[in-house]
Amino acid sequence: MTFAARLARxxxxxxxxxxxxxxxxxxxxxxxxxGLVAGAAxxxxxxxxxxxxxxxxxxxxxxxxxxxxxxxxxxxxxxAVGAEALGTELRRAKRRVALLVALADLGGVWPLEAVTGAxxxxxxxxxxxxxRQLVGDEIRRGKLPGASPQDVEIAGGMVVLAMGKMGAGxxxxxxxxxxxxxxxxxxxxxxxxxxxxxxxxxxxxxxxMLLSDLTSEGYxxxxxxRLRPDASVTPVCxxxxxxxxxxxxxxxxWERAAYIKARPCAGDLAAGARFLAALxxxxxxxHLDFAAIEDAHGMRLRIRDHKGLHGPISLPGHxxxxxxxxxxxxxxxxxxxxxxxGGRDASLRDRATVGGLRALAAKGWVAPxxxxxxxxxxxxxxxxxxxxxxxxxxxxxxxxxxxxGLARIAHMMGASDLAAWSAELRARLExxxxxxxxxxxxxxxxxxPDLAPAxxxxxxxxxxxxxxxxxxxxxxxxxxxPEVLRRMARAANxxxxxxxxxxxxxxxxxxxxxxxxxxxxxxxxxLIVDICATAPGLAQxxxxxxxxxDAVLGGDFFAPWPGGARLHKALAAVFDAAPDYEKKLGxxxxxxxxxxxxxxxxxxxxxxxxxxxxxxxxxxxGAALAALWPEVQAEFARKHGACPGRGAVVLGMGSLxxxxxxxxxxxxxxxxxxxxxxxxxxGPRPLAARPYYARLTQALVTAVSAPxxxxxxxxxxxxxRPSGRQGPVATSLESFRSYQMQEAWTWEHLALTRAxxxxxxxxxxxxxxAARLAVLAxxxxxxxxxxxxxxxxxxxxxxxxPDGAWEAKVGPGRLQDIExxxxxxxxxxxxxxxxxxxxxxxxxxxxxxGKDEHELLASAYRLLWRLQAAGRLxxxxxxxLAAIGEGGQAFLLREAGVADLAALAHRLEESTGAxxxxxxxxxxxxxxx
Numbered sequence: 070m071t072f073a074a075r076l077a078r079x080x081x082x083x084x085x086x087x088x089x090x091x092x093x094x095x096x097x098x099x100x101x102x103x104g105l106v107a108g109a110a111x112x113x114x115x116x117x118x119x120x121x122x123x124x125x126x127x128x129x130x131x132x133x134x135x136x137x138x139x140x141x142x143x144x145x146x147x148x149a150v151g152a153e154a155l156g157t158e159l160r161r162a163k164r165r166v167a168l169l170v171a172l173a174d175l176g177g178v179w180p181l182e183a184v185t186g187a188x189x190x191x192x193x194x195x196x197x198x199x200x201r202q203l204v205g206d207e208i209r210r211g212k213l214p215g216a217s218p219q220d221v222e223i224a225g226g227m228v229v230l231a232m233g234k235m236g237a238g239x240x241x242x243x244x245x246x247x248x249x250x251x252x253x254x255x256x257x258x259x260x261x262x263x264x265x266x267x268x269x270x271x272x273x274x275x276x277x278m279l280l281s282d283l284t285s286e287g288y289x290x291x292x293x294x295r296l297r298p299d300a301s302v303t304p305v306c307x308x309x310x311x312x313x314x315x316x317x318x319x320x321x322x323w324e325r326a327a328y329i330k331a332r333p334c335a336g337d338l339a340a341g342a343r344f345l346a347a348l349x350x351x352x353x354x355x356h357l358d359f360a361a362i363e364d365a366h367g368m369r370l371r372i373r374d375h376k377g378l379h380g381p382i383s384l385p386g387h388x389x390x391x392x393x394x395x396x397x398x399x400x401x402x403x404x405x406x407x408x409x410x411g412g413r414d415a416s417l418r419d420r421a422t423v424g425g426l427r428a429l430a431a432k433g434w435v436a437p438x439x440x441x442x443x444x445x446x447x448x449x450x451x452x453x454x455x456x457x458x459x460x461x462x463x464x465x466x467x468x469x470x471x472x473x474g475l476a477r478i479a480h481m482m483g484a485s486d487l488a489a490w491s492a493e494l495r496a497r498l499e500x501x502x503x504x505x506x507x508x509x510x511x512x513x514x515x516x517x518p519d520l521a522p523a524x525x526x527x528x529x530x531x532x533x534x535x536x537x538x539x540x541x542x543x544x545x546x547x548x549x550x551p552e553v554l555r556r557m558a559r560a561a562n563x564x565x566x567x568x569x570x571x572x573x574x575x576x577x578x579x580x581x582x583x584x585x586x587x588x589x590x591x592x593x594x595x596l597i598v599d600i601c602a603t604a605p606g607l608a609q610x611x612x613x614x615x616x617x618x619d620a621v622l623g624g625d626f627f628a629p630w631p632g633g634a635r636l637h638k639a640l641a642a643v644f645d646a647a648p649d650y651e652k653k654l655g656x657x658x659x660x661x662x663x664x665x666x667x668x669x670x671x672x673x674x675x676x677x678x679x680x681x682x683x684x685x686x687x688x689x690x691g692a693a694l695a696a697l698w699p700e701v702q703a704e705f706a707r708k709h710g711a712c713p714g715r716g717a718v719v720l721g722m723g724s725l726x727x728x729x730x731x732x733x734x735x736x737x738x739x740x741x742x743x744x745x746x747x748x749x750x751x752g753p754r755p756l757a758a759r760p761y762y763a764r765l766t767q768a769l770v771t772a773v774s775a776p777x778x779x780x781x782x783x784x785x786x787x788x789x790r791p792s793g794r795q796g797p798v799a800t801s802l803e804s805f806r807s808y809q810m811q812e813a814w815t816w817e818h819l820a821l822t823r824a825x826x827x828x829x830x831x832x833x834x835x836x837x838x839a840a841r842l843a844v845l846a847x848x849x850x851x852x853x854x855x856x857x858x859x860x861x862x863x864x865x866x867x868x869x870x871p872d873g874a875w876e877a878k879v880g881p882g883r884l885q886d887i888e889x890x891x892x893x894x895x896x897x898x899x900x901x902x903x904x905x906x907x908x909x910x911x912x913x914x915x916x917x918x919g920k921d922e923h924e925l926l927a928s929a930y931r932l933l934w935r936l937q938a939a940g941r942l943x944x945x946x947x948x949x950l951a952a953i954g955e956g957g958q959a960f961l962l963r964e965a966g967v968a969d970l971a972a973l974a975h976r977l978e979e980s981t982g983a984x985x986x987x988x989x990x991x992x993x994x995x996x997x998x
Contacts, residue, residue, distance in 0.1 A: 105176050112481050115462040119168040127168060155202055156279050159195045160286035166191045170242070171459055174452075175481065181448050182423075184455065188240040193231065195289050196248070197335035199279050200224050203272040204336070213268045214261035224336035226253040227269050227306065228344070229276075232296050236330035237420040241451065243458035243465075245291035249331070250276075253340040254308035266308065273306040291464065296327055309344045316351045326404045328352045329411075330420045347648070353412035355616075355659065382498050384475065384491055389454050390466035394498030394505075396454065399447045402505040406434050409589075413619065415646075422447055439504060446501050453494065456481040517551040518558055527571050528554070534574055542580040549587045549594070556594050560602040565954040569601035569608050576612035583615045586622075593618060600673065603956035606732070606944040607669050614780065616659065617666035626667060627676070630685055636664065636692035644696060650704045654772055657697055658779035664689050669732055669942055679938035679964060680931070686730035687721075691827045693782060694719055694736075694773070698828035701769045709761060710752020717742035717762055717799065718829025718837055719769070722789045726823035727888075727903050729934070731941040735784035736773070739791075739824070740766040740799040741837050762799040770798075789820050802836060809844040815857035818848045822895040823903045846899040858893050859992040862886070872947035874974070877936040882981030884933045886988050887926055893991075894918075905930055922987050929980040935964040936977070 110117035120127065170187050173179040179187075205221040207213045216225045232247040234240050250273045257265045273294070281292040294305050298315035316324065328348060333341025382393050390396045403425040411417040414432060419425040423444050430440035456478045457465055469475050476487050484490035520528060528550075537543045553570070560566040577583065587594055596618075601608045611617065620626055631639075640660050647653040668689070672682040698719055702712060723737035724730050744758035756764065766787075773782045791800050791808040800808070809821065824841055826834040848854075871880035878884045891905045894912030902908045906927060913923040940948040943957045950958055950970065958970065967973045 105172060108480075109171060109175055109459075112477055113171075113460050116168065116171055116459060119164055119171075123165060123168055126165065155199065156282075156284070156289070157286050159198070159280070159289045160284065162191060162195070163289050164287055167242070167462070174242075174455060175459075177483075181451055182238075185234070185239045185241065185451075188242065188244065189231075189235055189238045192235055192240055192246050192290055193334045195280060196229055196231075196246070196276070199276050200227065200229055200272070200335045203275045203279070204269070207268040207272055212264065212271075214257060214264050223338075223340075224272075225265075225269075226256040226337050226340060227251070227272065228253070228333050228337045228341035229335040230341060230345075231330075231332045231334035232327055233330055235334070236332040237422065239421060239451075241458060242455040243462050245293050245464055246280075247293045247296050249297045249312075250294065250306040251309050251312055251341070251344060252306060253337060253344075254310050262308070266304070266306070269306040270304050277305070296324075298324075309340070309347075313344070313347055316348060320351050322408070325352050325408055326401075329404050329407055329418065329425075332420060352408075353415075353418065354408075355412045382495060382502070384468055384495055385472075386470045387468045387498070388466050389450055389457065389468060392498075394500070394502035395466070396447065396450045398501055398505040399443050399450070402443065403429065410434055443501070443504060446497050449494075449497055450501075452482060453478065518555050520554070521564075524564065524567055527567055530571070531574060534577075536574055536577040536580040539581065542584060545584040545588060546580060549584055549591075552591055553587070553594055553598075556598050557601075560598050560956075562602060562955045565956060566598055566602035569605050569954075570597070572605070573597070573601055573608045573612045576609065577615060583618070586618060590622060593621060596621060596670070600670075602954075603960050604669070604673055604943045605953060605957065607666075607673065607942055609945075610669075610732075611666070614662050614666070617663045620663040620667060621670075627671075630677075630681075630688070633688035633692045633695075636689060637695045640692060640696040644700055650700065651777075653697075653700050654775075654782075655777055655779050657693060657772075658777060658782050661689060661693050661782055662780070665732070672732075672938070672942060673960065675963070679935040680729075682938055683724075683729040683731060683934065686732065686734065687725060687728040690725055690730060690734075690736055690783060691721065691728075694721070694738075695828040697772055697782075698769065701772050702765065705765050705768050706750075706752060708752060708754050709756050709764075710750035712742070712765070713747035713750045713758045713761060714742070714744035715833050716830045717765065718826050718834050720837065721825045721827045722820060723786075723823060725827075726825040727905065728825070729904065731938045733941040733945050735786050737786045737789050738770075739787065739789060740769070741802055741805050741833075742799055743802040743833055743836075759797070759799075759801075762801075763797055766799040789817075791817070802833070802840070805837075806840050806843075809840070810847060813844075813848075815848075815851070815854055816861050818844060818854075818896055819858070819861075819889065819892040821845065822892045822900075822908070825903055842899065842901060845896055845901075849896040849899050854893060854897055855992055855994065858889060862889060862988075862992070873949070875936070875940070875948040875950065875977070877933045877940065877948075880981070882929075882983070882985030882988070884930070884937055886984055887930045887933070890926070890988050890991060918987070918991065925980075925983050926987060929984045932965060932976065932980055936961065939964045 106120060110120050166187060170179075170184055174184045201221055201224055204213070204224040204227055208216045208218065208221055208225055213220075213225045220226070228251055230236070230249040230251065232249055234244055235246045235248075240246070250269070252265065252269045254262060254265070277292045277294060280289040282288060294300070297303060297305070297307065298312050299319070303311075328345070329352065331345060333345070388395060400422050403422050406429050407417050407419075407425055410429075410432070417425070417428045417432060417434070419428045426435060426440040426444050426447075429435040430437040435443075453468075454466055457463075457468070459481065460477065469478065472487070475491065479485075479487050479490040482490070517528075531537060531546075531550075532543075537546055554567075557563055557566050557570065574580075587597075597608075597611070600611060640657065643656045643660055644653045647656050665686070668677070668682050668685045671677045671685075672679065677685065702716075706712070717740050720726070720739040720741060721736065722739055724734055725736050725738075740762065742758075742762040744762075747758060749755045749757045750761050770785050770787070774785045775781065787798055788794060790796050790798065791805060791813065809817070821841055821844055826837055865879070865885065866881065869879050871883070876883060880886075887909075888905055891908035891912070894900070894915070894917050895902055895908040897917065898911045898915045900908065900911040902911055909918075909923055909926055909930075912918045913920065918926070936948075939961050943953045943960065946952075950961075953961075962969065962973060965973050965976065967976060
């Protein structure tokens with residue numbers, strides 16, 4: 070179908086005389102097309118001039134040009150000419166694109182994206198042709214060091230980034246183009262950098278003149294280079310390393326927002342893509358950046374102050390871009406929300422405004438109805454903007470000041486009733502202002518609630534805390550403080566909650582991001598109050614890792630547990646996106662901390678019980694090690710080559726192997742390798758097999774336990790390896806088998822009942838598991854198992870007495886007693902079970918204990934584990950009921966299923982006494998057989 074056939078719309082009201090003159094030149098067209106041409110000429114002096122200048126060409130074009138290839142087709146002649154004629158050809162292409170786009174737009178044939186897309190495609194083509202021509206001139210003159218004729222295609226390593234509307238594919242009808250020009254300085258020797266920089270600067274200046282100078286042929290695009298780093302002092306083209314250093318040290322929020330739309334459009338596109346990838350941490354912060362809202366609000370106010378755009382909306386002279394309810398409001402609304410969450414969710418990083426709104430709605434950051442409404446307003450606003458610019462090809466966004474001028478714009482939009490059109494436009498502007506203004510404007514600080522003298526004294530002390538010393542943090546906190554205090558007053562024990570919140574604030578290193586998070590999401594205050602009122606240990610953890618609150622807003626914080634396999638896959642994807650090894654280690658820490666916090670909150674709020682929380686902590690640790698182990702090996706292999714032989718597996722021991730960790734657990738690990746006869750690695754710095762695996766294991770321990778900006782991943786304990794502290798940190802499979810069969814003590818065989826392979830080659834993992842079961846089968850029948858266990862138990866209790874009356878783990882009749890007895894059942898029966906419950910069932914099946922004893926042990930274990938898991942969530946110190954306060958006590962009572970502390974003390978004493986009797990009877994050989 071021809072272009073003309075697709076243009077169909079009622080004639081636009083127009084200046085009859087000028088329109089008739091234009092229509093007369095196109096008598097070969099149908100009536101509808103003649104009406105469109107007449108209307109365009111009658112409403113727009115600019116289009117009338119284009120129709121006159123391009124009358125012969127437009128007639129043929131309307132009958133045969135496919136709109137999808139419009140820009141490329143019209144720019145094709147420019148690609149075949151030299152530098153002198155290039156500007157002329159590009160200007161001719163611009164005129165023709167402008168004319169066809171205007172007719173397609175006015176005729177209602179193209180939607181917004183087709184109109185802006187055609188204009189952007191021409192801009193891309195024009196910039197690329199001009200850049201390659203001009204840098205090519207520098208290369209041909211020998212002014213670009215080391216460059217060859219083949220480098221012309223990539224402009225010698227120079228790239229132009231399209232910014233703003235051009236980057237987003239959203240150029241308006243008479244838009245200027247915002248460009249940042251960079252060159253890849255890594256292509257040049259240090260001695261050549263000065264000459265290369267000078268050549269690129271010359272090319273950039275000529276590029277701007279070629280595109281924007283007004284000649285008898287018109288202009289191509291007005292060009293703006295001021296978005297580059299520190300534009301007042303830097304040259305028009307700078308090196309990528311200089312730009313990256315600037316953004317890392319001095320980049321501001323408005324520059325982050327600008328880079329949402331950035332796109333390489335000309336020159337060395339691959340180098341441009343690498344530069345933008347390197348800039349990702351600057352643009353897209355990993356934490357939820359709600360502080361960007363205040364920055365964006367400040368930018369809005371400064372723009373309005375500079376342009377004098379305050380006051381009520383009045384259509385005559387209103388700025389459709391920068392004024393209240395205008396295009397920029399919708400763009401700011403979209404970009405700010407993208408900045409808030411796009412660091413954590415790459416699907417939100419859409420360059421286009423409409424695409425960004427759609428992505429935000431899909432992920433719940435904007436209500437779908439609001440996103441759809443803003444999209445419709447945005448499209449309508451852009452249509453008005455285009456009509457304004459079509460009149461005289463002016464880069465204007467101001468509505469006409471006269472009724473006649475407004476009538477012209479209304480007519481160009483197909484409206485015949487100016488009053489109705491004006492009322493609809495005003496309503497749109499006011500609605501956009503209402504939808505976006507509330508999001509940006511900071512809330513007014515409400516009056517604080519009445520406080521008791523003691524509470525008031527605590528609050529007054531807050532002014533001197535380090536977290537509130539910055540003016541910005543203090544200003545934001547002043548707005549959220551009344552809401553914090555009001556919600557704290559509703560806690561079960563307000564005074565205790567206030568004291569714990571006081572400690573939480575005192576430990577915070579910084580507050581702007583966190584307080585902004587509270588201001589934008591008041592529901593988080595309830596969570597903080599809940600934690601402070603119930604779990605001081607979790608509050609202390611949170612004060613050191615406030616960034617984990619981001620996860621609460623991620624949409625799936627309260628979803629069902631994903632399981633270890635999905636966590637492993639998710640963390641592996643995080644590693645794939647990290648640019649280097651150090652970033653991977655930091656990302657692992659952030660990932661684990663967020664999920665660790667999630668488990669704690671779910672446990673605290675009763676969404677999971679202690680047993681489920683214990684399994685989830687173990688899932689998380691196992692997933693972290695499984696994902697991290699290949700990264701550690703790959704990093705180690707860069708220096709020393711790949712693992713010699715079959716590689717190595719990581720075994721989880723103790724509670725990790727038994728899949729039952731608490732909030733404060735460290736990780737007991739063993740590494741077992743099989744060199745398979747290979748003596749050394751093959752790498753830049755080869756190592757013999759034994760030191761290779763020893764140092765690889767040390768690298769793993771460092772990767773897991775080294776303190777970084779994000780903290781430690783876990784504390785690691787490797788004392789359960791063969792020969793303990795005296796043995797090598799990594800053990801060969803052959804040595805492992807030999808040691809376990811010939812030298813290991815009974816306590817090491819007991820420990821082996823809980824060993825579980827977490828990472829490493831599946832075939833080697835299967836052999837290690839087979840070796841484990843073989844050891845249990847061979848050593849479990851020894852008459853020394855129970856005497857050795859009795860001796861070991863006595864040594865443990867002598868070395869570490871219980872930490873108070875509420876101790877759940879160490880001491881006669883407590884968790885460790887039950888776990889040791891359960892392990893003895895697994896060892897003596899050769900059972901593969903690792904967890905306490907199935908190990909106890911193995912004892913029952915083999916008549917090592919009776920049914921009553923089994924039920925009592927299982928019941929006591931559940932109670933003690935609940936106390937242990939709850940206690941470690943509440944505090945990292947021995948359980949002190951006075952220190953954890955009433956909220957913590959209530960949590961313990963809920964976990965134990967008793968009404969008060971007296972009942973808990975009675976049940977604890979009764980259970981531990983019964984367990985102690987069963988264990989000691991078993992050790993004395995009095996159990997069933």
